[in-house]
Amino acid sequence: MLFFAGAAGVSLLLWMGFAExxxxxQDHHLYRxxxxxxxxxxxxxxxxxxxxxxxxALDTFGxxxxxxxxxxxxxxxxxxxxxxxxxxxxxxxxxxDSTRFVGYLLLPVTLAVGxxxxxxxxxxxxxxxxxxxxxxxxxxxxxxxxxxxxxxRLRPVNVFDIGEALGAAAFxxxxxxxxxxxxxFLVNLxxxxxxxxxxxxxxxxxxxxxxxxAVACGMTVLLAQFLAQEITVAPRQERS
Amino acid sequence: MTLLVLVSVTLVGLTGTMVALxxxxxxxxxxxxxxxxxxxxxxxxxxxxxVALSQLLIGGVVVPLMVMLTVRTVQRRHxxxxx
Numbered sequence: 001m002l003f004f005a006g007a008a009g010v011s012l013l014l015w016m017g018f019a020e021x022x023x024x025x026q027d028h029h030l031y032r033x034x035x036x037x038x039x040x041x042x043x044x045x046x047x048x049x050x051x052x053x054x055x056x057a058l059d060t061f062g063x064x065x066x067x068x069x070x071x072x073x074x075x076x077x078x079x080x081x082x083x084x085x086x087x088x089x090x091x092x093x094x095x096x097d098s099t100r101f102v103g104y105l106l107l108p109v110t111l112a113v114g115x116x117x118x119x120x121x122x123x124x125x126x127x128x129x130x131x132x133x134x135x136x137x138x139x140x141x142x143x144x145x146x147x148x149x150x151x152x153r154l155r156p157v158n159v160f161d162i163g164e165a166l167g168a169a170a171f172x173x174x175x176x177x178x179x180x181x182x183x184x185f186l187v188n189l190x191x192x193x194x195x196x197x198x199x200x201x202x203x204x205x206x207x208x209x210x211x212x213x214a215v216a217c218g219m220t221v222l223l224a225q226f227l228a229q230e231i232t233v234a235p236r237q238e239r240s
Numbered sequence: 241m242t243l244l245v246l247v248s249v250t251l252v253g254l255t256g257t258m259v260a261l262x263x264x265x266x267x268x269x270x271x272x273x274x275x276x277x278x279x280x281x282x283x284x285x286x287x288x289x290x291v292a293l294s295q296l297l298i299g300g301v302v303v304p305l306m307v308m309l310t311v312r313t314v315q316r317r318h319x320x321x322x323x
Contacts, residue, residue: 025242048290117293125289133297219302226309230316 043192044201049122053207057186061171064211068168071218075161078225095146103145110138118212122201128208132215140223157224160217167214174203174210241285248282269307276300 022028039050052060095103118131142151178187186207193200255275262268276299283292 025245046290126293127290130290130293130297133294133302137297137301223302223305226306229313230309 040195042188042201042204043195044204045123045196046121046125046127048125049127049204049208050201052127053122053204053211054188054202057175057207060207060211061175061186064168064171064214067215067218068164071164071222074222074225078229095144100145103141107138107141107145110141111135114138114216118208119198119205121208121212122204123196123198128211128213129215131208132212132217133219135212135216136219136223139220140227143227155220155224157221160220160224163217164214164221167210167212167217170210171207171214174206178203244285245282248278248285251278252282265311266308269304269311272307273300273304276304 035051035055036047038055039045039047042050042054044050044054114131114134116131117126117134118128121127121131139155140151142154175186178189179185182189188202188204190202190206192202195201199205252275255271255278259268259271259275262271276295279299280292280296283289283295
């Protein structure tokens with residue numbers, strides 16, 4: 001009964017909201033015209049990157065902070081408790097040969113794609129967030145290939161934890177540099193260059209790289225915590 | 241173009257219903273990944289490649305993986321307690 005009352009209220013509000021929206025698929029976009037013009041004056045080929053890292057960089061900084069906070073929360077929740085200890089599960093079934101082959105084959109490809117998505121974020125679709133997730137997911141192909149030990153060696157969680165913090169700090173640092181020299185937080189103060197070049201659009205590639213480092217490290221830490229729960233943490237008391 | 245939009249919106253509705261109707265959480269994670277892929281196609285058709293890339297990675301890979309790992313851990317804990 002309570003549910004139906006709530007659902008009726010929500011659908012009424014949604015209906016009122018949707019009724020005010022512009023029609024689907026029309027050509028008149030006020031915000032698009034403004035954003036595209038601004039992106040072109042800042043020589044940013046990818047307008048979405050211009051919105052994310054130049055025009056509304058403060059919003060991206062907020063999202064970045066949310067990601068850091070949630071990764072910290074997951075680490076605090078999933079840390080090994082007192083009655084648990086970490087152990088290596090050695091009798092895990094080996095993966096199929098074909099799976100291992102595809103995993104090893106795609107590992108360098110995925111890492112290269114991730115780097116490409118981060119570095120060309122201001123030119124083509126993509127950016128720090130997407131590229132960072134590709135990098136973190138690519139690293140975990142090593143788990144698919146069955147060598148959790150190799151993954152563990154290649155992925156010291158402490159280093160990635162520091163990397164995430166450094167990435168977020170670099171974002172804030174670029175913002176403060178803008179505040180000191182340009183008079184506004186996260187103002188685009190670098191020379192913007194020629195649109196379409198790798199070194200263009202001012203501080204957007206720098207912010208992209210900072211977000212890429214932070215997201216890649218944060219996602220790796222996040223997945224590492226979940227994997228560790230699944231593989232290595234077992235109750236201390238052994239039952240026969 | 242309109243046909244593509246209609247087809248992909250219909251697919252999103254169908255796969256979303258399938259996710260909601262799948263009872264076993266471990267199977268649900270797989271269906272959720274398919275739903276994420278279909279949603280990616282819809283975003284591509286609506287000319288939002290940046291959003292499609294994020295959706296492909298988060299909705300297609302990371303969230304189903306986390307759901308699956310969590311479900312497996314919970315089930316193993318249950319087995320260990322039940323022993």
